[in-house]
Amino acid sequence: MRVTTGSRNVFNTLGTVTAAIIVLLLVWHAATAGTGLVSPARFPAPLEVASALEQIAVEGYSNGRWHEHVLRSVLLVTMGFIFSSSIGVVLGLAMGASRKIEAFVNPIFLLLRPIPPLAWIPLAIVWLGLGDAAKIMVIFVAAFVPSVINSYTGVRQIEKPIFEAAAMLDVSGWRYWREVLIPGAMPSIFTGLRLSLQAAWTTLVAAELIGAIAGLGQILNQAAQDIFPAMIMVGMLSVALCGWLMTLALGWIEARATPWRAR
Amino acid sequence: MIEPRLKPGRFWLLTAAGMAALFGVWTIAALSGITSRTFLPTPWDVLMRLMQLSVQPFVGHVLHEHLLSSLQRFGLGFLLAVCVGIPLALLMAWFRWVDRLMSPLFETVRFIAPIAWVPFAALWFGTGIGGPVLIIFMGAFPPVLINTYRGAKHVDRKYIEAAQTLGAGSFRTMTQVLLPAAVPSIVAGLRISAGLGWQSLVGAELIVASSGVGYLMVKGQAAVSTATVMSGMIAIGAIGVLIDVSLRRAQQAIEARRGA
Amino acid sequence: MANIVFDNVQRVFHQGGGEFVALQDINLEVREREFVAIVGPSGCGKTTCMRMAAGLDHPTGGQVRVDGIVVTKPGPDRAVVFQQFALFPWKTVWDNIEFGLLSLGVDAAERKRRIEHYIALMGLNGYERAFPHQLSGGMQQRVAIARAYVLDPKVLLMDEPFGALDAQTRVVMQEELVRLARQHPRTVLFITHAVDEAVYLADRIVVMSRRPGTVREIIDVKTVREAASWDALPRIEDVMDLPTFVHLRTHVWKLLRDQQGGDVH
Numbered sequence: 100m101r102v103t104t105g106s107r108n109v110f111n112t113l114g115t116v117t118a119a120i121i122v123l124l125l126v127w128h129a130a131t132a133g134t135g136l137v138s139p140a141r142f143p144a145p146l147e148v149a150s151a152l153e154q155i156a157v158e159g160y161s162n163g164r165w166h167e168h169v170l171r172s173v174l175l176v177t178m179g180f181i182f183s184s185s186i187g188v189v190l191g192l193a194m195g196a197s198r199k200i201e202a203f204v205n206p207i208f209l210l211l212r213p214i215p216p217l218a219w220i221p222l223a224i225v226w227l228g229l230g231d232a233a234k235i236m237v238i239f240v241a242a243f244v245p246s247v248i249n250s251y252t253g254v255r256q257i258e259k260p261i262f263e264a265a266a267m268l269d270v271s272g273w274r275y276w277r278e279v280l281i282p283g284a285m286p287s288i289f290t291g292l293r294l295s296l297q298a299a300w301t302t303l304v305a306a307e308l309i310g311a312i313a314g315l316g317q318i319l320n321q322a323a324q325d326i327f328p329a330m331i332m333v334g335m336l337s338v339a340l341c342g343w344l345m346t347l348a349l350g351w352i353e354a355r356a357t358p359w360r361a362r
Numbered sequence: 363m364i365e366p367r368l369k370p371g372r373f374w375l376l377t378a379a380g381m382a383a384l385f386g387v388w389t390i391a392a393l394s395g396i397t398s399r400t401f402l403p404t405p406w407d408v409l410m411r412l413m414q415l416s417v418q419p420f421v422g423h424v425l426h427e428h429l430l431s432s433l434q435r436f437g438l439g440f441l442l443a444v445c446v447g448i449p450l451a452l453l454m455a456w457f458r459w460v461d462r463l464m465s466p467l468f469e470t471v472r473f474i475a476p477i478a479w480v481p482f483a484a485l486w487f488g489t490g491i492g493g494p495v496l497i498i499f500m501g502a503f504p505p506v507l508i509n510t511y512r513g514a515k516h517v518d519r520k521y522i523e524a525a526q527t528l529g530a531g532s533f534r535t536m537t538q539v540l541l542p543a544a545v546p547s548i549v550a551g552l553r554i555s556a557g558l559g560w561q562s563l564v565g566a567e568l569i570v571a572s573s574g575v576g577y578l579m580v581k582g583q584a585a586v587s588t589a590t591v592m593s594g595m596i597a598i599g600a601i602g603v604l605i606d607v608s609l610r611r612a613q614q615a616i617e618a619r620r621g622a
Numbered sequence: 623m624a625n626i627v628f629d630n631v632q633r634v635f636h637q638g639g640g641e642f643v644a645l646q647d648i649n650l651e652v653r654e655r656e657f658v659a660i661v662g663p664s665g666c667g668k669t670t671c672m673r674m675a676a677g678l679d680h681p682t683g684g685q686v687r688v689d690g691i692v693v694t695k696p697g698p699d700r701a702v703v704f705q706q707f708a709l710f711p712w713k714t715v716w717d718n719i720e721f722g723l724l725s726l727g728v729d730a731a732e733r734k735r736r737i738e739h740y741i742a743l744m745g746l747n748g749y750e751r752a753f754p755h756q757l758s759g760g761m762q763q764r765v766a767i768a769r770a771y772v773l774d775p776k777v778l779l780m781d782e783p784f785g786a787l788d789a790q791t792r793v794v795m796q797e798e799l800v801r802l803a804r805q806h807p808r809t810v811l812f813i814t815h816a817v818d819e820a821v822y823l824a825d826r827i828v829v830m831s832r833r834p835g836t837v838r839e840i841i842d843v844k845t846v847r848e849a850a851s852w853d854a855l856p857r858i859e860d861v862m863d864l865p866t867f868v869h870l871r872t873h874v875w876k877l878l879r880d881q882q883g884g885d886v887h
Contacts, residue, residue: 119466198365202376213599215561221583221591301475305565323481331481339473524708529698529725542712
């Protein structure tokens with residue numbers, strides 16, 4: 100490691116990133132289409148992926164066009180996520196604030212927590228079939244646990260002096276929640292939301308892979324059955340893109356919701 | 363106010379009440395006859411099924427044989443993640459050009475949920491062991507890489523300078539300074555890694571396996587046997603806890619030895 | 623053994639768009655087997671001088687040469703003893719001392735011989751398998767010194783090695799270092815801001831000015847020391863009582879005071 104001298108600016112970093120991506124694309128192309136080192140039956144070449152993307156965007160693939168699939172998946176996740184984390188956050192806050200509630204709910208939690216969200220898929224399918232209901236159930240479970248835990252820790256880690264100040268200022272009831280507990284726990288709550296969103300997204304893709312009519316996971320499933328590697332890649336990149344964008348959106352919301360935090 | 367701790371009596375009473383509520387409601391719903399017992403078994407039914415699976419083969423194997431299968435895949439994927447992740451992270455932390463080259467690639471791949479690799483896994487490995495191992499690797503790899511990288515990057519400069527003045531080259535500095543210094547970070551990463559790897563295993567086995575606990579659940583679902591599915595869930599949860607507890611113990615032991 | 627030559631050395635730092643001159647017109651030689659201490663006010667660049675000799679830093683003008691060879695990177699021929707010890711916390715005392723020897727490719731029998739020699743010399747017997755966090759500050763610095771000495775380096779560079787120790791331990795370490803230095807003279811460049819320490823340990827003292835650092839004056843201690851037989855007195859407090867010692871110390875103090883007076887804060 101050498102001592103760096105000189106300034107680093109945004110363009111410098113952006114430049115190297117772009118360069119790296121370009122190099123990556125070139126190597127990818129060379130390895131697949133260029134030299135045939137990697138057989139196209141196993142891994143698609145960049146141009147194949149581009150044409151598959153065009154296909155799905157314009158003509159459609161597996162019961163829908165690209166944006167229709169994306170919308171379906173994203174909508175499902177967002178609905179499930181909002182539904183689940185709202186309940187989760189409220190429960191977590193309640194458990195944090197009240198020892199009685201904590202003692203009562205905790206055992207149920209300890210039993211549920213070790214079970215990975217994906218492990219709920221077979222059960223959901225048995226009870227609710229292969230439709231959207233099963234997906235919502237699984238997304239619910241996936242998003243629920245991180246929200247509860249992080250909201251709980253969020254309350255617990257609020258420093259004692261803040262509580263003492265609240266007592267002195269005679270803050271109680273609804274105000275207590277709105278102006279002391281919730282803002283204090285906010286950073287943790289958002290960590291929980293981020294984890295919940297990731298879990299929800301991953302779980303949905305898995306659920307759609309197993310059985311769905313449309314959605315990004317379903318594209319992956321269909322492409323696998325059709326042995327269409329380029330389309331598989333389109334599906335994967337779409338999954339990554341949506342995941343990334345949703346995380347970005349959540350970060351944006353977090354910044355608006357907790358303006359007092361130093362970043 | 364953060365309430366004062368409950369007295370032990372109160373605490374255990376409420377805990378018991380919570381458990382009772384959970385199992386009570388469940389049992390009542392199961393016994394009420396709304397649906398068949400195979401569709402919604404009582405907790406006792408599930409326990410019985412769990413024991414039954416330990417002695418009576420289901421879809422080819424007894425429960426612990428399935429578990430062994432799963433653990434094998436998990437072990438391989440996890441090991442691979444560690445063997446690739448740690449050296450790569452050290453190289454990235456030490457050589458800036460490696461960092462520049464790998465970081466963008468990593469950041470893109472990272473956002474692809476491990477489960478999304480299933481189609482390629484199926485394409486490349488069929489139902490062989492390679493499929494699940496690949497997916498577990500994809501899940502376990504990022505935390506190992508990130509935590510090792512962070513640990514190595516944050517090594518106190520003075521250790522690196524000391525190593526250089528003592529004549530250590532790049533290899534020795536990476537293995538004898540960066541790596542040991544990063545151990546606490548690495549071990550923390552391993553715990554996360556193991557958790558994610560185990561979860562990814564479950565997902566993989568739901569689709570591309572012919573044995574293992576995930577496969578057991580899928581077949582249980584096909585037979586509409588909730589008790590079988592739930593038995594699988596319990597087994598998965600239990601092993602997951604076991605893995606995490608073992609790693610936590612290891613973490614504590616390492617910290618004690620280093621006198622952190 | 624080798625010498626250290628600072629030939630017209632200049633060090634300019636670039637910071638936030640501007641630049642400031644840390645060191646200017648540094649010309650000095652540490653002769654073979656000579657113990658030279660550099661003292662000066664905070665920020666005068668004395669540590670930077672040492673780091674350049676070590677190869678951890680580079681002059682922007684001029685050269686630093688050790689044994690006639692220009693210094694470009696760190697190495698075991700210029701062993702460093704750091705103020706913060708910099709012992710590897712994950713290695714035992716033995717392994718710490720052995721570290722540099724492995725880089726030199728010394729064979730196992732010779733390594734064992736050397737390490738055992740210095741463990742005995744530095745009073746570390748019984749602590750071979752201990753980890754740094756189990757040792758006191760003074761013990762840790764002994765290990766650091768052993769780690770440097772065991773390499774039989776051309777030159778020894780010490781950066782305020784006793785600065786992190788408490789007063790009593792410091793005194794003990796100074797006495798030991800004097801013993802070591804007089805019995806096995808090596809080329810040593812010793813950085814300190816403690817005048818007492820410099821006068822007690824060094825053959826010559828280089829007094830630096832405040833930033834931009836230059837060589838203000840070089841004082842010969844050895845002649846005075848040998849004439850007044852300081853080394854005949856084993857205890858540091860007896861030496862510090864001698865009028866010759868006091869006189870030298872006061873001289874250095876006065877030089878430094880002149881620097882401080884001009885400081886604008």
